Every structure is written in C-alpha cells, then in structure tokens.
Amino acid sequence: MEGFLTKLALRTWAVLILLFLFIPIILILVYAFNSSNIESWPLPGLSTKWFAATWDDPEIRAALELSLRAGLTATGLALVLGSCAAFAVQRMTFFGRDVVSLLFVLPLALPGIVTGMALNSFFHFNGITLSIWTIVVGHTTFCIVVVYNNVLARLRRTQGSLIEAAMDLGANGFQTFRDITLPLIATAVVAGAMLAFALSFDEVIVTTLVAGAQNTLPLWIFGAVRLGQRLPEVNVVVSFVILVTIVPVAIAARLTGGSGVVRTQAER
Amino acid sequence: MRPPALRLDGVRKSYGHVLAVAGVDLTVEVGEFFTLLGPSGSGKTTLLRLIAGFESPDAGRIELAGHDVTSTPPHLRQTNTVFQDYALFPHMTVGENIGYGLRVKGIAKAERRERVERALNMVRLSGLERRKPNQLSGGQRQRVALARAVVNEPEVLLLDEPLGALDLKLRQEMQLELKRIQKKVGITFVYVTHDQEEALTMSDRMAVLSNGKIEQVGPPDEVYERPATEFVAGFIGISNVLERDGVRFVIRPEKLRMLEEGQEAQRGMNVEPGTVEQVVYVGMSTRYIVRLDRGDQLVAVRQNMDAPGQALRYEGRRVRLAWVPGHTYVLDHQRARSDAAAGD
Incomplete structure (x- = not known):
C-alpha cells in the first residue's frame, strides 16, 4: 500500500511541476487563437485572424527575416569553426590544450550580459556600426560552443582504432574522412547546428547589446510587451518562436540520444 | 630464393624516456605463423604497430617482402591488422566492412563481391553480410575482423591479441580456427599475445619479449624445453x-x-x-x-x-x-x- 501511495504522490508532484512549467506557454498558444484583442478568460471566441494580421505586418516580417538571416549565418559559421576546433582538440596534443578547450566553452557559461557588453564596447571602440553582422558575431560566440560540444563528445566516443583500421585497409586521409569519420560524426554535427540555430533564434540579451536599432523577432516581442501594445500579435509571434525552437531541439535530441542536448541547454 | 616476409633490423622506439622497443632484429619467413609473446609493457604491441606503420621507429629498418617500408605510411603497406577491439566500422554492414579494403583499392564491384563471399565462407559466416556489427556476437565480430584483413591478401597479417576478449571455450575454438585459416590461405601471420599457452599451441616459431628486447626466438618446443634466459623459463610454463x-x-x-x-x-x-x-x-x-x-x-x-x-x-x-x-x-x-x- 505504501508503495502505491508513494507512487501516487510522486506522480502528482511530477504533474504539478509540469503544469507549473507549461501553463504559461500553453496559455500563450491558446491566446494566439483569441478572437478578441482583450485577454480575458474564458475566451470570447476562437479565431485565426491574428495569424493573417501578423503575417502581413511589415515590421514583424522584417524582424523575422533578420532573425532567420542572422541565425542561419551564425549557425553556418559555428558549424565550420566549432567542428574544426573539436577536431583540433581531439586529434592533437599541444601545450595548453585544456585551457583552449575551456576557452571555447566559456562564452556559453558566461552571462549573456557580459558577452553582450564586451562585444558592444569592442564594436564601439573600433568604430564598427551595429548591423546584421554584429548580431551574427554575437550569436556565433555561443553557437560555436554548441557545435563544438556535440562534435567533441561524438569524437571522444568514437573508437580511435576505426581511423587506424581504415588506413590499415588502404584508405588515404581523404577516403578515411569521407567513409569513416564523416558518417560517424554526421548526426552530431547536424544536432549541433540545430541547437545552435534554436539558441540564436530566441536570444535576447546579447542581441539587445549588438543589434542597435534593428529588431530581431525576440527583440520585437520584448519591445511590444514592454509598451503593452499589440499583444494578440505577440502571442502569435511567441507561438511561432516556440515552434521554431522546439522542433530543432527535439530533432537534435533524437540524433544524439538525448544526453547532449540537456547538458548544453542547462549550461546556458 | 624468396625474400623473407618480414625483416626487422635494429628497430628502436621510445616514448619520452620510456624505451618501448630496444633494438629488435627479427626475420619472419613467408607462410610462417610467428608469435610475439610477452607480458604487458614488453613492447610487443608497439612492435606490431611499427610493422603496420601506425608508429615510425626512432632507428632501424623494416622490410616487407624485401622492400624497405620504414617510412611508408600504413595505407601503402602490404600489411593488414586484426585489432584487439576488432575496430569494425559500425555504420557499415558485414559485407561492406570486409569489402572496404578492396573498395578503396579500386577493385571492380563484381570481383569485390566474389572475394567478400569467399572470405565470409572461410570464416563460416556466409549469409550474414547484411548484418551490422552490433547485431553480431563477440566471436562473430572476431571472424569478420579476420575476414576483413585476410581478404586483401597482405604480405603479412598482423593480429593484436585478437582472442583476448573472448571467453575460454570460444578462445580455444578460435585458436584452432585461426590455425586452420592460416594454413589454408598461406599468409604470413604475426600474432601478438601475452598468453603463453596460445603461443605454444599456435606458432611455428615464436619470440619472447621482455622490456622491449627479444629474449629468445625459436619453435615452441625449443623455447619451452630449452629456455635461453631465466625470464623465458619463468614466463613460459x-x-x-x-x-x-x-x-x-x-x-x-x-x-x-x-x-x-x-x-x-x-x-x-x-x-x-x-x-x-x-x-x-x-x-x-x-x-x-x-x-x-x-x-x-x-x-x-x-x-x-x-x-x-x-x-x-x-x-x-x-x-x-x-x-x-x-x-x-x-x-x-x-x-x-x-x-x-x-x-x-
């Protein structure tokens, strides 16, 4: 009997925590379908009119476009730089390797406000105008880490003898990379890229400090909420951001068997 | 006269201050089953890696079938290795694993398929070519690793404690099996082990290593009956x-x-x-x-x-x-x- 009660208590507790975590998010999703522009409960009616309105809004469109462009570019850069860094740290032994490894991960551990401030001063000091490129640089700093972590973890789990076996069988460096290394790390690279994009797409703090007068989607939300304007559209945009970030994170979790994702998300 | 399959001449290798191989001279004849026997840390695995080309010697010369390969990279050497952990490619099927060496050498698909088939037959795994390595038992993986190496018909086949991970019964079975395969294909085997019984039962000749040096070379009965040094006497039997x-x-x-x-x-x-x-x-x-x-x-x-x-x-x-x-x-x-x- 006690076993049953304990189980019941644990289950109830878990459900309560899940509700605590997800009720606000679900509310936003529900309000996105509100037919009125006043948030009241129960909803006066359901409608999808705000979706059309949001989609047609040039300001929101511009923010979305900026978010996508900055996110994709930052992800692309992070993909190349993060993978290369992971290979270097895994394959070579050099003086100060552990320090270098730590430095790579640091941007993710540092508070965003620090990274943002530092970049902001740097750009200012060097007379660089804030633009999409400053956003890309800001986002790349932490996107690299996610790719780096994922690829490095996979490389460490891969048997070193596989590379030797390929060479032993007559494969040159390129063939070994194409036939053995790349297929073995491919899912980790893709997972890293997806996580990187998800992080970039909803980043606010660093972006605020390096975006200047431009609005990414999260910055637009932030501004609209602060002014208390256009809340129906905010709900729609937030729903969209939730979707765009959750899908890659879920795919990445599938690709890496779950573990990598939880850790990198928690560190942020 | 055919040159020996393998000849080592004054081969030395050290890691930092540790001398792993301290000047080894050795000749292995074509078709021999030759065993390198020694306790862990005796340099036998390093010696094997030097022959395969994964390490390069600090001094000395390595010859395969009469050709100096001392500075030849591993992918251009006529050796193949059966690794201790098998090192099967997890994303390839058994057939793709075995055929990989032939594929990178540009051998036509039809011939490749035929040779893979024959190799599978030899290790008694016919019909399993579509399996992935993780769907095989330890003993089966061992056989795939062997087939993947033998199929390339190397001058010298290097085996790094290949039976170490198997249980006693399977190990004894595989000892006989390896010997049978070696006789059938006639390839020179250089076999590394720390198991003296394995060395005694399988080898044509064996070398006993200690501290990076060869203590004695000879046929098993000679090494057992007439140990050259106290170390050999103590290590074998x-x-x-x-x-x-x-x-x-x-x-x-x-x-x-x-x-x-x-x-x-x-x-x-x-x-x-x-x-x-x-x-x-x-x-x-x-x-x-x-x-x-x-x-x-x-x-x-x-x-x-x-x-x-x-x-x-x-x-x-x-x-x-x-x-x-x-x-x-x-x-x-x-x-x-x-x-x-x-x-x-």
Missing part, C-alpha cells in the same frame, strides 16, 4: 630454477617425480628430500609446492589418477623429489645442455 655446484638450471614440474616413503628412485636420478608445503588442485592435475631441505622451493605436477580427494592429503608430508639430470636445462650456457644430454 611453471619453472623451477635450481643452483647446484655453481650451475643454474631449469626443471619443468612435469619432469619431477615425487617419491613417497618406500618408493625408490631409478638409477641415475638426482634425489633431494623435502616437505610438501601446499597442494593446488587444478582439475586435470595437481600441483605440489615442495620446500627442499636445502631451502629451494620447487613445483611438481601429477596427473590426478588416484581416487578423488587423495591429492589434498599430501599437505605437510615428507617426500623426495627425483629427476633425470638430462631433463634439466642449464641457464645462460646454451651448450651445456648438449653435454648433459650426451652423458644421459
């Missing part, structure tokens, strides 16, 4: 080392006769009295650890031919150990033995 009249010699336990009261030694045998200190039952036979009155400790072995339980009752008994002088082997004096044998 149980050995009793005695010193009498300034001469150090080895007596194998099975050559010692344990006499009880009333039993007489045969003419010409050396006899020394002692006490049984410990009895170790090992199933087929029993080991008696005897302290001689002169202070030395010897191990004698007897088949368990008596009724069960008899062997253990010997503990503490007074016995005499007898041996034929010709069955001993004098250490550090290779020639002394033939003298002793002549007087036998």
Whole structure:
C-alpha cells in the first residue's frame, strides 16, 4: 500500500511541476487563437485572424527575416569553426590544450550580459556600426560552443582504432574522412547546428547589446510587451518562436540520444 | 630464393624516456605463423604497430617482402591488422566492412563481391553480410575482423591479441580456427599475445619479449624445453630454477617425480628430500609446492589418477623429489645442455 501511495504522490508532484512549467506557454498558444484583442478568460471566441494580421505586418516580417538571416549565418559559421576546433582538440596534443578547450566553452557559461557588453564596447571602440553582422558575431560566440560540444563528445566516443583500421585497409586521409569519420560524426554535427540555430533564434540579451536599432523577432516581442501594445500579435509571434525552437531541439535530441542536448541547454 | 616476409633490423622506439622497443632484429619467413609473446609493457604491441606503420621507429629498418617500408605510411603497406577491439566500422554492414579494403583499392564491384563471399565462407559466416556489427556476437565480430584483413591478401597479417576478449571455450575454438585459416590461405601471420599457452599451441616459431628486447626466438618446443634466459623459463610454463655446484638450471614440474616413503628412485636420478608445503588442485592435475631441505622451493605436477580427494592429503608430508639430470636445462650456457644430454 505504501508503495502505491508513494507512487501516487510522486506522480502528482511530477504533474504539478509540469503544469507549473507549461501553463504559461500553453496559455500563450491558446491566446494566439483569441478572437478578441482583450485577454480575458474564458475566451470570447476562437479565431485565426491574428495569424493573417501578423503575417502581413511589415515590421514583424522584417524582424523575422533578420532573425532567420542572422541565425542561419551564425549557425553556418559555428558549424565550420566549432567542428574544426573539436577536431583540433581531439586529434592533437599541444601545450595548453585544456585551457583552449575551456576557452571555447566559456562564452556559453558566461552571462549573456557580459558577452553582450564586451562585444558592444569592442564594436564601439573600433568604430564598427551595429548591423546584421554584429548580431551574427554575437550569436556565433555561443553557437560555436554548441557545435563544438556535440562534435567533441561524438569524437571522444568514437573508437580511435576505426581511423587506424581504415588506413590499415588502404584508405588515404581523404577516403578515411569521407567513409569513416564523416558518417560517424554526421548526426552530431547536424544536432549541433540545430541547437545552435534554436539558441540564436530566441536570444535576447546579447542581441539587445549588438543589434542597435534593428529588431530581431525576440527583440520585437520584448519591445511590444514592454509598451503593452499589440499583444494578440505577440502571442502569435511567441507561438511561432516556440515552434521554431522546439522542433530543432527535439530533432537534435533524437540524433544524439538525448544526453547532449540537456547538458548544453542547462549550461546556458 | 624468396625474400623473407618480414625483416626487422635494429628497430628502436621510445616514448619520452620510456624505451618501448630496444633494438629488435627479427626475420619472419613467408607462410610462417610467428608469435610475439610477452607480458604487458614488453613492447610487443608497439612492435606490431611499427610493422603496420601506425608508429615510425626512432632507428632501424623494416622490410616487407624485401622492400624497405620504414617510412611508408600504413595505407601503402602490404600489411593488414586484426585489432584487439576488432575496430569494425559500425555504420557499415558485414559485407561492406570486409569489402572496404578492396573498395578503396579500386577493385571492380563484381570481383569485390566474389572475394567478400569467399572470405565470409572461410570464416563460416556466409549469409550474414547484411548484418551490422552490433547485431553480431563477440566471436562473430572476431571472424569478420579476420575476414576483413585476410581478404586483401597482405604480405603479412598482423593480429593484436585478437582472442583476448573472448571467453575460454570460444578462445580455444578460435585458436584452432585461426590455425586452420592460416594454413589454408598461406599468409604470413604475426600474432601478438601475452598468453603463453596460445603461443605454444599456435606458432611455428615464436619470440619472447621482455622490456622491449627479444629474449629468445625459436619453435615452441625449443623455447619451452630449452629456455635461453631465466625470464623465458619463468614466463613460459611453471619453472623451477635450481643452483647446484655453481650451475643454474631449469626443471619443468612435469619432469619431477615425487617419491613417497618406500618408493625408490631409478638409477641415475638426482634425489633431494623435502616437505610438501601446499597442494593446488587444478582439475586435470595437481600441483605440489615442495620446500627442499636445502631451502629451494620447487613445483611438481601429477596427473590426478588416484581416487578423488587423495591429492589434498599430501599437505605437510615428507617426500623426495627425483629427476633425470638430462631433463634439466642449464641457464645462460646454451651448450651445456648438449653435454648433459650426451652423458644421459
């Protein structure tokens, strides 16, 4: 009997925590379908009119476009730089390797406000105008880490003898990379890229400090909420951001068997 | 005359201050099953990696079939390796694994398929070419690793403790299987192991290594019966080392006769009295650890031919150990033995 009660208590507790975590998010999703522009409960009616309105809004469109462009570019850069860094740290032994490894991960551990401030001063000091490129640089700093972590973890789990076996069988460096290394790390690279994009797409703090007068989607939300304007559209945009970030994170979790994702998300 | 399959000449390799291979000269003939035997840290695996090309020697020369390959990278050497952890490519099927060496060498698909098929047949895994390595048992993976190496018909096949991960029964089965395959394909095998029994049962010739140096090279019976050094005597089998009249010699336990009261030694045998200190039952036979009155400790072995339980009752008994002088082997004096044998 006690076993049953304990189980019941644990289950109830878990459900309560899940509700605590997800009720606000679900509310936003529900309000996105509100037919009125006043948030009241129960909803006066359901409608999808705000979706059309949001989609047609040039300001929101511009923010979305900026978010996508900055996110994709930052992800692309992070993909190349993060993978290369992971290979270097895994394959070579050099003086100060552990320090270098730590430095790579640091941007993710540092508070965003620090990274943002530092970049902001740097750009200012060097007379660089804030633009999409400053956003890309800001986002790349932490996107690299996610790719780096994922690829490095996979490389460490891969048997070193596989590379030797390929060479032993007559494969040159390129063939070994194409036939053995790349297929073995491919899912980790893709997972890293997806996580990187998800992080970039909803980043606010660093972006605020390096975006200047431009609005990414999260910055637009932030501004609209602060002014208390256009809340129906905010709900729609937030729903969209939730979707765009959750899908890659879920795919990445599938690709890496779950573990990598939880850790990198928690560190942020 | 065909050049030897493998020739090492003064090969040395050190890691920092550690000398892993301390000047090795070795010749392995074509078609030989040659074993490198030694305890862990004796340099046998390093030696194998030097032959494969994963490491390059600090000094010395490595020849494969008469060609100097000392500075040839591994992918251009006519060697193939069966790795201790098998190193099967997890994303490829069994067939793709075995065919990989042929594929990167640009061998046409039809011929590739035929050779893979033959290799699978040889290791008795026909019909499994579509499986992935993680769907195989340990013994099957071992066979795939072997097939993947043999299919390329290398000058020398290198095997790095390939049976280490298998259980005893499977290991003994695979020992016979490896020997059978080696005879059939006629490829030169260089086999690394720390298991002296494996070395004795499988090799045509073997080298015993210690601290990066070769202690002795020879056929198994010679190495066992006539160990060149005390290390070899101690590492292979149980050995009793005695010193009498300034001469150090080895007596194998099975050559010692344990006499009880009333039993007489045969003419010409050396006899020394002692006490049984410990009895170790090992199933087929029993080991008696005897302290001689002169202070030395010897191990004698007897088949368990008596009724069960008899062997253990010997503990503490007074016995005499007898041996034929010709069955001993004098250490550090290779020639002394033939003298002793002549007087036998």
